[in-house]
Amino acid sequence: MISKLPTIPGLIITLLAVLVGFAKAEEPVAREDTDGRVEAHIALATAWAEQYLIRHDIPGAAIAFVQDDKTYIKQGLGKKNERGEKVDENTLFRLCSLAKPFTAISLAAEEERGGLSFDDKITDYVGNFPTDAAEAPELRALLLHVGGAPAEAPFPYFVELKFPTRAEILSSLPTIEFKHAPYEHYEYSNVGFVLAAEAIQQVSGKSWGAYMNENVFTSIGMNDAIPDLNLPQTPSNYSDGFTIVLDEKRRTFSPYQTNGLSPAAGILASISDMDAFMRWHFRVLDGKDNDLITAAGLRKLLRVGWAQPDGRGARRGLGYGFYESDNTTFVGHGGYCSGYRSVMALNLASRAGVTALINVNDASPYDLAFGVLQIMSAALSERHSAAERESNSDLDQFAGVYDRWGMPERVKIVSDGSRLIVMNLFTDSPWRSLKSYIPIGGGRFQNESDPTEIVEFEAPSDGRAMRFWQYPRFHYLTRMD
Numbered sequence: 001m002i003s004k005l006p007t008i009p010g011l012i013i014t015l016l017a018v019l020v021g022f023a024k025a026e027e028p029v030a031r032e033d034t035d036g037r038v039e040a041h042i043a044l045a046t047a048w049a050e051q052y053l054i055r056h057d058i059p060g061a062a063i064a065f066v067q068d069d070k071t072y073i074k075q076g077l078g079k080k081n082e083r084g085e086k087v088d089e090n091t092l093f094r095l096c097s098l099a100k101p102f103t104a105i106s107l108a109a110e111e112e113r114g115g116l117s118f119d120d121k122i123t124d125y126v127g128n129f130p131t132d133a134a135e136a137p138e139l140r141a142l143l144l145h146v147g148g149a150p151a152e153a154p155f156p157y158f159v160e161l162k163f164p165t166r167a168e169i170l171s172s173l174p175t176i177e178f179k180h181a182p183y184e185h186y187e188y189s190n191v192g193f194v195l196a197a198e199a200i201q202q203v204s205g206k207s208w209g210a211y212m213n214e215n216v217f218t219s220i221g222m223n224d225a226i227p228d229l230n231l232p233q234t235p236s237n238y239s240d241g242f243t244i245v246l247d248e249k250r251r252t253f254s255p256y257q258t259n260g261l262s263p264a265a266g267i268l269a270s271i272s273d274m275d276a277f278m279r280w281h282f283r284v285l286d287g288k289d290n291d292l293i294t295a296a297g298l299r300k301l302l303r304v305g306w307a308q309p310d311g312r313g314a315r316r317g318l319g320y321g322f323y324e325s326d327n328t329t330f331v332g333h334g335g336y337c338s339g340y341r342s343v344m345a346l347n348l349a350s351r352a353g354v355t356a357l358i359n360v361n362d363a364s365p366y367d368l369a370f371g372v373l374q375i376m377s378a379a380l381s382e383r384h385s386a387a388e389r390e391s392n393s394d395l396d397q398f399a400g401v402y403d404r405w406g407m408p409e410r411v412k413i414v415s416d417g418s419r420l421i422v423m424n425l426f427t428d429s430p431w432r433s434l435k436s437y438i439p440i441g442g443g444r445f446q447n448e449s450d451p452t453e454i455v456e457f458e459a460p461s462d463g464r465a466m467r468f469w470q471y472p473r474f475h476y477l478t479r480m481d
Helices: 015-019 036-055 096-112 139-143 166-171 190-196 198-204 208-220 259-265 271-285 295-302 365-380 393-398
Strands: 060-067 070-078 242-246 249-252 321-325 328-337 340-347 352-358 400-403 410-415 420-424 435-441 444-447 454-458 467-470 475-479
Touching (some): 036 060, 036 410, 070 271, 070 365, 096 139, 096 190, 096 208, 096 295, 096 340, 139 190, 166 190, 166 259, 190 259, 208 259, 271 340, 321 365, 340 365, 352 365
Antiparallel strands (some): 060 070, 242 249, 328 340, 400 410, 400 475, 420 435, 444 454, 454 467
């Protein structure tokens, strides 16, 4: 018996729900020098991301995928506010803790200029340090979250969304308890980054926000990014953050400033900014851009500087974290704050990077990001030149989205110019469902990996939408578009 394409049971969604209440995505960014397979996978990744938002009830998102210094995907999806205005590539999202790498980069830049050292004690830059601290931590220890600092300053800012000023946080320092000596215990700490950022101001003579604007964003090419909101005004390209469902609908959080916590959890940026940020990493590592820091300076941040003694759990670089997916290591950071989540992940071996920004908390940007990354990685690892395959424009007639109405059975079919690629849209592991089919005539196609599997396309004589038959001929999907 011929196997069916994989489906994910459990989630039932009607066609009406798909067509109503979801803003159509903007057109993908233009690219140069991509072959048919890469273009096909860009279409697959975009279609899957759009469906991901629908399945997980995410109001709006933005995604980017790069390799080396080249952008393949840079796109807004869904809506940025209750008025239904669309997310685009310049829409500002809160990065939340994804701000931390920017603070670490700033410190690295000042170290290379000779203004400071990661081995400096925090007491070199901050007075009023708690007298009961076991030992004053180094800047390095604070950036690795092993400086003994507690998770937060003594204010309920994440509950009330009223964040203390820098002066208020520094004034509270004598009341903050450092329970552990440096390198003795790992505790993820926002207040540690706030304290480390004091060195930037002391050495450069600029506030953290001014340093971001004048030194970091400009050098990287982040043209939309801002260190924090300046209320009561909000930029026209600002995305509201959405709540969980309350009284059968999502509401939005009022805009808020992170004030003194900004070095740890501030910064608003667009997906265009994050696209530039990812490509900047690869340019610097390749020695092509040293305006802000050198390759050696960046590598210092991207190395594992601390890991759990048993080898399990968190591994940290200076301002960066490490992720594992399908036995591959990624370096980057995530973020979580009221109304927003974010993640950036870089594969330093393949020089590929992905970012996902979403404007809600009860969904995962990680699944979205890694789904897009794996779809694109499948194409980039199997590039084919035009000379290797004979192009067949007739295959375009079969491309589209096919589904079984009212059921979680929906596939995206694209042509790479010589074959059809089919992917399940109702899965959080889309790359595992990828199948390639080569034409064998008469609207019939053979699975490239399993020649015993045959599928067939049929255009009914009554003018109804084309059908995608999966053999044996008792099951078909109907084209939606």
